[in-house]
Amino acid sequence: MPTFPSVYDTLYQAFGPQNWWPAETPFEVAVGAVLTQNTAWINVERAIANLKAADCLGPATLHAMDPAELAGLIRPAGYFNIKAQRLQALCRFLLDEADGSLANLTNRDTSALRAQLLGIKGVGEETADSILLYALHRRVFVVDAYTRRIFERLGLLKPGLGYGAIQAAFEGNLPRDRSLFNNYHALIVALGKDYCKPKPRCEACPLQDLCPSAVT
DNA sequence: GACCAGGCACATC
DNA sequence: GATGTGCATGGT
Numbered sequence: 001m002p003t004f005p006s007v008y009d010t011l012y013q014a015f016g017p018q019n020w021w022p023a024e025t026p027f028e029v030a031v032g033a034v035l036t037q038n039t040a041w042i043n044v045e046r047a048i049a050n051l052k053a054a055d056c057l058g059p060a061t062l063h064a065m066d067p068a069e070l071a072g073l074i075r076p077a078g079y080f081n082i083k084a085q086r087l088q089a090l091c092r093f094l095l096d097e098a099d100g101s102l103a104n105l106t107n108r109d110t111s112a113l114r115a116q117l118l119g120i121k122g123v124g125e126e127t128a129d130s131i132l133l134y135a136l137h138r139r140v141f142v143v144d145a146y147t148r149r150i151f152e153r154l155g156l157l158k159p160g161l162g163y164g165a166i167q168a169a170f171e172g173n174l175p176r177d178r179s180l181f182n183n184y185h186a187l188i189v190a191l192g193k194d195y196c197k198p199k200p201r202c203e204a205c206p207l208q209d210l211c212p213s214a215v216t
Numbered sequence: 217g218a219c220c221a222g223g224c225a226c227a228t229c
Numbered sequence: 230g231a232t233g234t235g236c237a238t239g240g241t
Contacts, residue, residue: 037223
């Protein structure tokens, strides 16, 4: 029977440390968190490369841009009109609440900060928690579609649980270690991308022995 | 050509 | 509170 810690150990053995989030600055983490909503990361990389090439990957610049121009730059990430609005809403929050820098949020309480992030239109639970964990180094577990799918198949999560219940299951069954949370979510994505898809590819999956639904 | 990708807001029941 | 829909590009 797998456990939350044993699955982590197995994934770590298979994939090694992931060193997430793939970004150069905390602001780039937050931008990536919005752009990757329901979108493959490779396309987010293209969008961020466009923003860098246009020299506008900063809160003030991004916020001041014409929305249509911003949408054009982030076009490869999909949902570009919606995401342009969401990025500008995020930038407005940072400019209003943090003088444009995530670094100015370091002394705020995590749960209060989470509530503030959720107040931004376009920032839901996963996006907020990604920013909290990977940009602000808070000990919160990030839950995504892979997390739900993989751990339901493993029998560690009952089908149909909400975000908060899944998050509580992880946080309650793991050591309270921020770097563990950081790596675990990244390892889940690594597994989900290559193996635990909607149509699973179980042949070379490292969770073979732990997974009751492995196709053998 | 169908399916999928590191969601979210909003409408409706 | 649960469920359905629009948003959109690019890879497999």
